[in-house]
Amino acid sequence: MSSTLEQQVEAHGRTVEIRVNKKPVEVKGPRVTGLEIKQAAIAQGVKIEVDFILSEELPSGETKVIGNGDVVTVTKHSKFTAIADDDNS
Amino acid sequence: MVTQSMTLPASLHVPPALAEQLFSHLFPGDGDEHGAVIGATVVETQRGTRFLARRLYLAKDGVDYVPGKRGYRMLTAAFIRDRIKDCEREGLAYFAVHCHGGTDHVDFSRDDLASHERGYPALLDNLEHHPVGGLVFARNAAAGDIWLQDGSRVELNATVFHGARRRVFQPAPAPKPAADPTYDRQSRLFGDRGQAVLASQKVGIVGVGGAGSLVNEYLARLGVGHLVVVDPDRIELSNVPRVAGSHRRDALPWLTKPERPQFLRALGRWLATPKVRVAQRVARQANPEIGFDAIRGDVTLDTVAASLTDCDYVFLAADSMQARLVVNALVHQYLIPAVQVGAKVQLDKAGTVTDVFSVVRPLTPGLSCLWCNELIKPAKLQEEALTPEQRRQQRYVDDVDVHAPSVITLNAVAAAYAVDNYLMSTVGLRATDYRERWTRFHPLTSTAFDRVIHEIPRSDQSCPECGSNGRLSAGGQRRLPVKSTAGV
Secondary structure, eight states, rough: OOHHHHHHHHHOOOEEEEEETEEEEEEOOSSSHHHHHHHHHHHOOOOOOSSSEEEEOTTOOOOEEEEETTTTOOOOEEEEEEEEEEOOO | OOOOOOSSEEEEOOOHHHHHHHHHHHSSOOOOOOOEEEEEEEEEETEEEEEEEEEEOOOTTOOOOOOOOSSSSOHHHHHHHHHHHHHHHTTOOOEEEEEEEOOSHHHOHHHHHHHHHHHHHHHHHHHOOOOOOEEEETTTTTEEEETTTTTTEEEEEEEOOSSOOOOOSSSSOOOOOOGGGGHHHHHHHHHHHHHHHHOOOOOEEEOHHHHHHHHHHHHEEEEEEEEEEEEEOOGGGTTTTTTTTOGGGGOHHHHTTTSSSSSHHHHHHHSSSSSSHHHHHHHHOOOOEEEEEEEOTTTTTTHHTTTTOOOOEEEEOOOOOOHHHHHHHHHHHHTTTEEEEEEEEETTTTTOEEEEEEEEEEETTTTTTTTTTTTTTTTHEEEEEEOOOOOGTTTTTTTTEEEEOOOOOHHHHHHHHHHHHHHHHHHSSSSSTTTEEEEOOOTTTTTGGGGGEEEEOOOOTTTTTTTTTTTOOGGGGOOOOOOOOOOO
16 A cells, blocks of 8 residues: 555655665656666766666566666666776776 | 679578567478578678578468469569569578478478579579578578579578577588597587587687687687687786786886886887787697687778678677777677677776676677667767777776776686687577576675676667667678778
């Protein structure tokens, strides 16, 4: 019942607290783009850059790459990782 | 361009999505024959002619594929006519496809061959510039009868289905090769046939620094027959802790040490051993018989990139966005699977380590793509193109603005995992339902669960790089995103 209430509240465009690199980040939910998630995370002190690659953690334990323009529906259980897009060899 | 003759052997390469469609259509479980047409780009290489399946036209049972006048089934004339027009418009070879029963052996029936002799000369006249042919499939076998514009006929040597589990179909299983005692211990895992497959492979390595030098050694020791190694750089002293097989003397430290005059240090750097020569030395120590192309050059140059177009697989272990762009294009345009490997020590502005990871990103034609996943940034491409210091970005030490820590163990994790992936796929050990993932290793993460991350890459059907109307199977019809050697 409580989760239903939460969903109803979120559907009205309320703030949702998600996790980015394990840090709490508030976004205007429930539908938000990959770029908006990164921008919100940066604004709230998470040490990432807009160029970083964002991935959503799935219940299966795998992650899924989220593009800047991809829209995802977030809940308070949503977790994301953002890592550098370049790596050295 | 008129295809008058062909380099042998001839092989057909099929991207994963197209292969899945074709198999579902040919083998729906009813045990009957079904038909289709494949339009394929023709790529001539020194290792033979590769047909890259670009278009698949499924023949509707009872409409396009009907009871035959002389054999069991046939494609209708209208269907063939339209497909020939499609192939002509797109500059593709035409292959009529059908299936037979059976599993590991397949061949054309007498009726099949008679229909080729009746019909193919007219199709050649209509197509004008490209071959036409017939393909017949069983569940694990394929045969092909290819007719060329000069009137000659050749057999298809192999059909390669690309994907997380690479499969090679021939008309019948190849005879068991002779065992090589050198590889006795490893061939106990994948058999003498697997070892023979490795010996027949030509593999490219772009960048033989920290990660690439390890890949080079692993492949050479595994018995891969031919390596094409690309790197423009020479060994520096700070490379020695990471570059497999390098010696301090390769960096000429007596000339390049800081107290030497500038001109001597410059001379030392100019005379230092090229990284590709170190890689060649290591590879030859492991396998004196190995074929080895040491290309001291930049993969973003047309002639260098062209040297990779007949590879069976490519390892991308270079740092630049432009190298990513070129190799990613090669993957989709020429149906050459690849993997991008690297490691990252992420620092914040204060120099504090914020993340450490090794990464392995398999790139499968039409399936997983660096462009789709925003790992090729147009802004950075532009920056690299405008900056003459592009190569310095890969050297770390010369540029005070670049702080890129690098440790051999981080590279080794990525290199070993990537080569292991290549090995399992190439020798056919993967399960039928194997799902490809990108993998990151985070050694400093506190929870064990988060130390290895398996990632599902994005896929965008409209992608200009990997999409079916983009570079996929385009072969030489599209120019790779490279610079002209003439302008360098």
